[in-house]
Amino acid sequence: MTASISETFYEILSVGPDADTQQIKKAYRKKILQTHPDKTSGSANNNEDTSSSTVSLIKEAYDTLSDPTLREQYDQDLTKAAQTQGYNLSGDGLDTYSLESFEYDDSNEAWLKTCPRCQAPCSIKLIEEDLEQGTDDGEGGLELLVQCGSCSLWIKVKYMEEGDEEEVEGR
Numbered sequence: 001m002t003a004s005i006s007e008t009f010y011e012i013l014s015v016g017p018d019a020d021t022q023q024i025k026k027a028y029r030k031k032i033l034q035t036h037p038d039k040t041s042g043s044a045n046n047n048e049d050t051s052s053s054t055v056s057l058i059k060e061a062y063d064t065l066s067d068p069t070l071r072e073q074y075d076q077d078l079t080k081a082a083q084t085q086g087y088n089l090s091g092d093g094l095d096t097y098s099l100e101s102f103e104y105d106d107s108n109e110a111w112l113k114t115c116p117r118c119q120a121p122c123s124i125k126l127i128e129e130d131l132e133q134g135t136d137d138g139e140g141g142l143e144l145l146v147q148c149g150s151c152s153l154w155i156k157v158k159y160m161e162e163g164d165e166e167e168v169e170g171r
């Protein structure tokens with residue numbers, strides 16, 4: 001089995017990396033219905049080849065993710081694939097997350113996130129100093145790239161400049 005990091009089975013089924021078996025089953029049924037030839041017949045369908053390969057991909061994704069053993073193996077493959085393939089650092093094509101999707105950890109004064117790819121808990125970490133390195137995202141906010149400490153996945157984080165810097169320390 002080869003794991004593609006450009007379109008993971010999670011992405012194919014449109015489920016989160018922490019989706020449980022019930023959610024995966026539901027997502028699978030929905031996807032299959034959407035791509036079922038009966039649903040699209042009538043309209044001239046030029047995408048027959050595409051849709052049949054999509055269906056087999058959806059099935060493969062479901063078969064893998066609904067089986068705990070296969071899923072574990074797949075997750076490991078994904079991690080490896082992410083490590084070998086790497087990412088360019090321009091940020092192009094990276095998944096973008098808002099800082100709100102991070103959890104703030106008071107004791108470490110850090111924003112933590114479970115990696116969407118390898119699912120290592122809190123493996124993506126941002127501290128105040130990191131946020132000061134952000135660059136203008138051209139939309140009035142800031143953005144920066146951060147790497148998962150576990151599988152080396154890069155993601156892009158967008159956030160607004162906080163006005164509450166006086167909180168940092170009353171010097």
Ligand SMILES: [Zn+2]
Pocket residue numbers: 115116117118119120123148149150151152153
């Ligand atoms: Zn990771």
